[in-house]
Amino acid sequence: MGGMSIELSELRDAAQKAFPADHLAPPRDTAWGAMAKMGWLMLPLSEDAGGLGLGRAALATIHAEMGRMLSRAPLVPALGVLRALESGEALADRSQWLERLATGEYIAASLDFTDASPGTLRAVPDADMASHVLVTGPGLVALAPTADATLVETRLWDDTRRLFDVTPGASLTVVARGAGAEAITARLREDLMLGIAADALGGAGAVLAMTVDYLRTRRQFERPLAMFQALKHRCADLKTQIEAAEALLLARAVEGARAQDIGAMKALACETFRFTAEEAIQLHGGIGLTQEHACHRFMKRAELNCWLAGSADALNEAAGRAELAG
Amino acid sequence: MSDDTDLARLRSELRAWLAENAPRGWRAVSNHAAFAEAQRGWFLKLLEGGYAIPHWPAPWPGGGRTLAEQRVIYEELARADTPRLLLSFVSTYHAAATLMECASDAQRARYLPAILKGEFWCQGFSEPGAGSDLAALKCKAVRETRSGGDVYVVSGQKIWSTMAQYADRCLLLVRTASDGPKQAGITFLLMDMKARGVTVRPIEQIQGDEEFCEIFLDEVEVPVADRVGEEGAGWAVAQATLASERGLTLMELSYRMRGALWRVSDLIQAQGKAEDVAVLRAFGALIGRVDSACALADRYLDRRMAGEERVGDASLVKLTYSRVLREYARLGVSIGGLAEQLRAPITFGDLNTGNWMADYMNSYAWTIAGGSDEVQRNIIAERMLEMPREPKGWVA
Incomplete structure (x- = not known):
């Protein structure tokens, strides 16, 4: 992603160095340790609280890099929760909580925005490594320890992610109440949408690059496949859609962006990844259908991303309504 | 500042x-x-x-x-x-850039002030046989000494010249040599549209406008003094002309499209579809696309300002705008239903008018003119993605 500040491009370069593109989906726990060591778990924390004070643009940059290499580590919910706790007025010992998170403790949050099953949090990433899950409800944000919660892992097509259904027990630690809780919940949702959108566009860029490389190498009819205009134009369309969605991601990765605008961006980003991955398999031909090739992993992650942090249908409908009302 | x-x-x-x-x-x-x-x-x-x-x-x-x-x-x-x-676009962008970058002092002194008096210019680049393959142009110019002095005598046909019927002058590409590489025989002239032998015929377009014209040239005398650059160096001059329309134009148009989204809102309300979930979803998706076109144009300008423009960036911006403009108009046609099939008066000089069928038809101007979507895709694939060119030398 171009046109970025030096700070952001340094962050991107560090991410690419720590997690090179030719080593996809490294083991979760080692990656998590490395992220903690590099200070990523305190990236958005204010400098007063001992963090790096980097905003949403930095989060978008890092999450895009994690999407590029199919990261297994739950950085998107982790950093959203960190920001939620930092604003938690009612949280006792807040600075200790923040320090624990910054050094590697993980608190999970649900990526299911449908609120379809009261009492159970669905689509909670990596609850097995979480000390708590963040629970949000009307006028309340709280932490529920996983020790007395029921965790049920769901089987996914996407083998780079682990999601759990979590039914919390009775004990809760209050983070915020009332208007403060509503604001935290709203911002957390925005952060999660931005995170998944960035992940999607990182993945889209990676799977397109992989496809173009393949087309340049693979020869049929005595020439590289990349020479055929029919294939070139499809790649050019994918490149164009990715660049446009990336530009919108960076435009929305700011404090103060409206939720409906972030939502419409998230829908566009995830649809862009979904279509890019779909085309990638087709453009690879038979090899794209094999388990050993990485195409399917991008495709499955892309499909899952469409349903995490709000579906395109729900988000687009909300954006349409807001524009009508505005 | x-x-x-x-x-x-x-x-x-x-x-x-x-x-x-x-x-x-x-x-x-x-x-x-x-x-x-x-x-x-x-x-x-x-x-x-x-x-x-x-x-x-x-x-x-x-x-x-x-x-x-x-x-x-x-x-x-x-x-x-x-x-x-619309009518000053070629004079203040294409003509001005050409004059400032490639013309002589005498040409600049004569033509730039005239543009500021309100002179309109048009572009004589495309021909019936030279569209995407512009360098294949055939309009012929022969240097002669005639009563008017040292002149090029120009004969041929140009097409797709925007608003040529109102133009005072024309940026004209002609062929002065036909041996050697086709780019090398092209010369760039500034032609007086009132000169003898120039005939303009507006083209009736599918939406009922006549924005584009054919220009017929029958032994038109263009003074050699009105040649820009050397004879045979016109291709390089034309690149300067074409580069001038990149950038701000599409940012302006993208924001104009964003600013016209209220027309879709009004249409949805007027059709009683404010609770139609499928319509709301389609509208929301369009908003994302329109906003992405604006963001991309913005980022392109940021790159230019930072001196970080990449080859192909301008193509990304144009291809995105043209596709989103089509989607915008299509959604209006679809929401409006049968009523949009009733022919309604058109508005000149605007791309987002709320006459949805007219806007839809007009959107082709952006997917075809100024380097078609297909040409942009070639540029993006070959220059940004480094996919190889097709071999030349096809023989039937």
């Missing part, structure tokens, strides 16, 4: 100026001649205000603006719903 305070001051000055001077009711103009006069009037008014040619260098009036200032100006002109300067 570069910091935020100065930009804010420029913005508020321009807003105040627009409140006084922005033309009203320009969409009601129903004939072309009146449209052309209204365009000239608005150009001269903007020039007087100091906002017509922000992209020209100082000391031209209102020139010497930074890209950041130009962006503010185009944003405000779009926001105030002023008419686009």
Whole structure:
């Protein structure tokens, strides 16, 4: 992603160095340790609280890099929760909580925005490594320890992610109440949408690059496949859609962006990844259908991303309504 | 002037100026001649205000603006719903860039001030046999000494010249040699549209407008003094001409499209579809696409300002805008239903008019003209993605 500040491009370069593109989906726990060591778990924390004070643009940059290499580590919910706790007025010992998170403790949050099953949090990433899950409800944000919660892992097509259904027990630690809780919940949702959108566009860029490389190498009819205009134009369309969605991601990765605008961006980003991955398999031909090739992993992650942090249908409908009302 | 305070001051000055001077009711103009006069009037008014040619260098009036200032100006002109300067587009961008970058001092001294008096220019590039393959052009120029002095005698046909029926001058590409590489035999001329032997025939377009023209040239005498660059060096000059339309134009158009989203809202309300979930979803998806076109155009300008423009960036911006413009119009046609199939009067000089079938048909101008979507895709694939060119030398 171009046109970025030096700070952001340094962050991107560090991410690419720590997690090179030719080593996809490294083991979760080692990656998590490395992220903690590099200070990523305190990236958005204010400098007063001992963090790096980097905003949403930095989060978008890092999450895009994690999407590029199919990261297994739950950085998107982790950093959203960190920001939620930092604003938690009612949280006792807040600075200790923040320090624990910054050094590697993980608190999970649900990526299911449908609120379809009261009492159970669905689509909670990596609850097995979480000390708590963040629970949000009307006028309340709280932490529920996983020790007395029921965790049920769901089987996914996407083998780079682990999601759990979590039914919390009775004990809760209050983070915020009332208007403060509503604001935290709203911002957390925005952060999660931005995170998944960035992940999607990182993945889209990676799977397109992989496809173009393949087309340049693979020869049929005595020439590289990349020479055929029919294939070139499809790649050019994918490149164009990715660049446009990336530009919108960076435009929305700011404090103060409206939720409906972030939502419409998230829908566009995830649809862009979904279509890019779909085309990638087709453009690879038979090899794209094999388990050993990485195409399917991008495709499955892309499909899952469409349903995490709000579906395109729900988000687009909300954006349409807001524009009508505005 | 570069910091935020100065930009804010420029913005508020321009807003105040627009409140006084922005033309009203320009969409009601129903004939072309009146449209052309209204365009000239608005150009001269903007020039007087100091906002017509922000992209020209100082000391031209209102020139010497930074890209950041130009962006503010185009944003405000779009926001105030002023008419686009369709008829001055070629004169202030293409002609001006060509003159400033490639012409002689004498040519600059003669033609640049005339542009600021309201002279309209057109482009004579494409031909019936030279569209995407522009270098295949055949319009022939032979150097002779005639009564008019040292001249090129030009014969041939040009096509797709925007508003040529109102143009005073033409940026003309001609063939002066046909041996050797086809680019090497091209020469760039400045032609007087009133010269003997020039015939303009407007083309009736599918939406009922006549924005494009054919130009027939029958032994037209163009003084050698009106040649830009050397004989046979016209291809390089033409690249400077074409580069000038990249950038701000598409930012302005993208923001104009964003500013016209209320037309979709109005249509949804008028059709009683404010609770139609499928319509709301489609509208939301369009908003994302329109916003992405704006964001991409913005980022392109940021890159240019930072000196980080990549080959192909301009193609990304144009391809995105043209596709989203089509989607915008298509959604209107689809929401409006049968009513949109009833032929309604068109508005000149605007791409987002709310006459959805007309807007839909007009959107092809952006997917075909100025380098078609297919040409842009080739550029993106070959120059950005480094996919190899097809081999030349096809034989039937």
